[in-house]
Amino acid sequence: HQLGILHGPNLNLLGTREPGIYGHETLADINHGLELLARDLDIGLTCFQSNSEADLINWVHQHRSLSGLVINPAAYTHTSVALRDALAGTAIPFVEVHLSNIHRREPFRHHSYFSDQAVGVICGLGSEGYRAGLRFLHQHLTHKQT
Ligand code: DQA
Numbered sequence: 001h002q003l004g005i006l007h008g009p010n011l012n013l014l015g016t017r018e019p020g021i022y023g024h025e026t027l028a029d030i031n032h033g034l035e036l037l038a039r040d041l042d043i044g045l046t047c048f049q050s051n052s053e054a055d056l057i058n059w060v061h062q063h064r065s066l067s068g069l070v071i072n073p074a075a076y077t078h079t080s081v082a083l084r085d086a087l088a089g090t091a092i093p094f095v096e097v098h099l100s101n102i103h104r105r106e107p108f109r110h111h112s113y114f115s116d117q118a119v120g121v122i123c124g125l126g127s128e129g130y131r132a133g134l135r136f137l138h139q140h141l142t143h144k145q146t
Helices: 027-041 053-062 074-080 081-091 128-145
Strands: 002-007 044-047 069-071 094-098 119-124
Touching: 002 027, 002 053, 002 128, 027 044, 027 128, 053 081, 069 128, 094 128, 119 128
Parallel strands: 002 044, 002 069, 069 094, 094 119
Antiparallel strands: none
16 A cells, blocks of 8 residues: 655644644654554555645645545644545545644634544544554555455
8 A cells, every 4th residue: 555644734843833732753753653654564655744735735636546645734624625625536535633632722723624524533642643543544445455
């Protein structure tokens, strides 16, 4: 399987961005851990981050052949019908991940344009959420084929 990790806006600042909420790990640390896990699971992995909604949408279009995605849409979670439609339009199965528990935070973070389309949603587990999402997708896709 070839799987993808997609990170939305401001996640490039991880490590220094509101560490009380998002922790001290950098995005490079998180991606490195995911690459090690992918190697263990014997799956291919492509990671991408952008602050631009258009670039995220174009990336999804260009990677429509991926078997699955782990996506943290970050602030676009709460605003982007366009990124939601890109995922629906390419029909890539995805797990939605948030580092923080968005339901313990401001009310405007409680709604996601992605959750009703997601295979599953993980929030509040920090970077472990990405690894759990990747492990789950690997299992889910393997079982679907057998
Ligand atoms: C986030 C939660 C969002 O509300 C926020 O805009 C982010 C990160 C998270 O990972 O906890 O940028 O998706």
